[in-house]
Amino acid sequence: MVTASFTGFLKTIIILILVYYTLKYLLKLFAPVIIQQVVKKAEQSFYEQQQNVQQPRQQEFTNTSARPREKKKVGEYIDFEELE
Structure with missing residues (x-):
């Protein structure tokens, strides 16, 4: 059975701190x-x-300006008067 030692724990902590600061420095450098x-x-x-x-918008403008649009003739305008 393997037991954890205090020196192994310190090595792990030191390695993690070194990796953290190395990545932090490299990120500041390349960011x-x-x-x-x-x-x-x-x-x-x-x-x-x-x-x-x-x-497409430019093509629409060139196509519409080449030929005028026909207006639909619906009918006469009738003005209604109100009866009292």
């Missing part, structure tokens, strides 16, 4: 680069979405 890449990717996808929305 600006990672965030910049994420923002650039989001900006690019937003730009592409805007282009996809604007292209």
Whole structure:
């Protein structure tokens, strides 16, 4: 049977603390680069979405301006007067 020793416990705690501070340092070092890449990717996808929305609208305007729309003739306008 293996028993836990105090020195093994201290080694584990020290290793965990070193790993924590190493990851914290590396994250501070690389976070600006990672965030910049994420923002650039989001900006690019937003730009592409805007282009996809604007292209059909431009085609609609060119198609409608080429031919005038016909107005439906419903009938005469009748003005009703109220009777008292």
